[in-house]
Amino acid sequence: MKMYNYKMQWLFSLNGDFTQTKKQARKRVNGFIDIIGSQSFTIIYFRDNDLKIIDSYNNMVCYSTPEKANKALKELIVGISETSNIKYIEFLRK
Numbered sequence: 289m290k291m292y293n294y295k296m297q298w299l300f301s302l303n304g305d306f307t308q309t310k311k312q313a314r315k316r317v318n319g320f321i322d323i324i325g326s327q328s329f330t331i332i333y334f335r336d337n338d339l340k341i342i343d344s345y346n347n348m349v350c351y352s353t354p355e356k357a358n359k360a361l362k363e364l365i366v367g368i369s370e371t372s373n374i375k376y377i378e379f380l381r382k
Contacts, residue, residue, distance in 0.1 A: 298379045303370050325354050326361040335376040
């Protein structure tokens with residue numbers, strides 16, 4: 289029997305770009321969190337304009353329900369200002 293390792297990753301803009309506004313970008317991220325569920329991610333990276341990792345978050349299993357975990361992650365994202373170095377969010381599942 290063969291065993292396969294897999295990795296799925298999704299990269300989203302937090303502050304918009306030439307195709308979408310900041311509001312649309314954040315709504316898209318929040319919708320993605322609702323669909324996939326924050327507890328299914330292994331780690332979440334916050335990246336700058338050059339896609340270098342600024343910070344990471346991987347504490348989604350400490351919440352008692354998936355709804356609380358989703359809400360906590362959304363509140364964390366709301367706290368990221370438009371003028372900060374964080375421009376992208378990457379969701380990773382291994």
